[in-house]
Amino acid sequence: MASALTEKLSRLVKEVRGQARITESNVSDMLREVRMALLEADVALPVVRDFIARVKEKALGAEVVGSLTPGQVLVSVIQRELAATMGEGVSDLNLAAQPPAVILMAGLQGAGKTTTTAKLAKHLIERRKKKVLTVSGDVYRPAAIEQLKTVTKQAGAEWFPSSPEQKPLEIARAALDYAKKHYFDVLLVDTAGRLAIDEALMAEIKQLHAALNPVETLFVVDAMQGQDAINTARAFKEALPLTGIVLTKLDGDSRGGAALSVRTVTGAPIKFAGVSEKIDGLEVFDAERHAGRVLGMGDIVALVEQVTAGVDMAAAQKLAAKVKSGDGFDLEDFLDQLRQMKKMGGLSTLMDKLPSQMSAKASEADLGRAEKEMKRKEGIICSMTPQERRKPELLKATRKRRIAAGAGVQVQEVNRLLKEFEQMQGVMKKMKGGGLMKMMKKLGGMKGLGGMPGMPKLPGM
Structure with missing residues (x-):
């Protein structure tokens, strides 16, 4: 997420944190770098000017200059002001x-409105316990109506035909009438987008x-649009009383400027962020936590939430009871652990929430290889x-050859998996029935996910 901006700002944060003295000179040098990083990340110029002015005023204030650790206090000032901007x-x-x-x-075509509508339906059903109609x-x-039907079914909501x-x-009036008669809590209306802002689109949505008379009018914007996102946001703000923003494709945004600009341009709060293509890939947007991610500090709270949501508590307790009773940890259990990791969103989304110093050594290519390795293990x-x-x-040479052929791998890979499985068995015996729960607690003491038996090794881990 926002990789280019994060890389530059996290480097600056390291330099600033070590400063024993804060002077107008080194603050100016640092802010010049921050300004360039923000502009390169496609943050709107007025937003950059306002942000820099606020940080400069506070950086030269008594709180920072009079502190025993001025560098660290200055970093907290930058994080607070980033959060305030969003x-x-x-x-x-x-x-x-x-x-x-x-x-x-509301939003332009291609911003991800239809998918976001279904993701929001799932969020409302699971988190708010609402009965939802889309x-x-x-x-x-073409196929927009069918697309909503398909993704609504995945979300577990009901779809109104049009x-x-x-x-x-x-269509909207008929859906509202149906929602009233059938006691729905929420009606989500997916509107038409266009490839560009035009009068017909704005007249129709008005x-x-x-x-x-909606209680919420959410503007769905593609975080990868950069400056275009800001222009689109401004046009929709003039046409509609926006109550909130949903930033989509935040996981693919290499620049990160949209999140810092749309809030200021529209005056509407960012309420949700799309963080993956999966139907549950929608997060409630927390400005302070997102500021931490942009500065390379990670988002451990989000990581814990993602792990907790992905863990099948009943399955974990069943495994704990099984191991405790002396039945042992078998390859069915090992397969379940791999699938639990996939449920949590995979390695890349988990690594994204770790502080940059912990995840920096794992490149996209490394993560891609690690994800493939997990799929290969599942196939074996x-x-x-x-x-x-x-x-x-029972797995002797003949059986191993058959398994390797069936999975499309070499026999050596089957042997490697069995060796890792034996390591995992050893861990389980030492933990005496703690299963996945204790393993998750142990993660805090390991250097990333590569320290966990059975999980792919990543560089520097």
């Missing part, structure tokens, strides 16, 4: 309305807004019979 803390959805609460999704008013884009022959206003175990998974001691 809107401090967390801004929740306002659902305090007579049901159904209508949420209108409807598509996009009668222009067709390209209908008028968007007619009409929809007036008819539906899936090529075994249920009996072989339960009794690994």
Whole structure:
């Protein structure tokens, strides 16, 4: 996330943190670097000027200059002001309305509105325990209605049918009537996007807004658009009373400027961030935690949340009871552990939340290789019979050759997996039934995920 900006700012943070004295000269040098990093990251010029002015004023204040550790205090000033630029803390959805609460999704074509609508439906169902209905008013884009139907099903929400022959206003009114009659808590309306801002788009969405009177009007913007995101945000702000922003594709944003600019340009808080293509890849946006990530400090809170959400508690307890009873840890259990890791979003999303000094040595290519290695291990175990998974001691030369052929790998890779499995067995015996739970606690004492038996090794780990 925001890799270029993070790389530059985290380097500056290291330099500043070690400063024994803060003077106007070294503050100016540091702010010049910060200014260049922000501009290169496509942050809007007015936003950069305002940010630099605020940091300079506080950097030369009594809090920093009079501190025993001025470098560290200055870093905290930068983090606070970054968070303030993006809107401090967390801004929740306002659902305090007579049901159904209508949420209108606005934005350009290609920003990820339809997928985000389904992700938001899943979030509302799982986190807020709401009964959710989705409807598509996009009668222009081929297959847009079917796309919403598909992703809504994945999210576990209900979809209201519409067709390209209908008028968007007619669709929205019919969906609202259905939502009222069937006691839905929330109605999510996916609107049409265009490839560029035009009068017809704005007139149509204004009409929809007036008819539906939504409690939330969310502007969905692609974080990778850079300066274009700011221009789009400004145009939508002039047309609609936006209540919040959803930043999509934040995981693919190498520059990171949009997150720092759209809040200032629209005046609306960033409420959610799309962090992966998966249906559960939507995070409540926390400005302070995102500021920490941009500065290369990681987001351990988000990491813990992701791990907790990904862990199947019932399965972990069942494994703990099994090992405790003396049944032992078998290859079926090993396969479950690999799948748990995949559920957590894979190595790349977990590493993204670690502080930069812990994850810097693992490049995208390294992570890609590690992800492939995990899939290969899964393929090897899936090529075994249920009996072989339960009794690994059966795996002699002939069986290993059959398994290798079935998984499309060399016999040496089967042997390597079995060796790692034996290491994991040893860990389980020492932990006396702690299973995945204790392993997760041990992660804190290991250098990243590569320190865990059975997990791929990454450079420098």
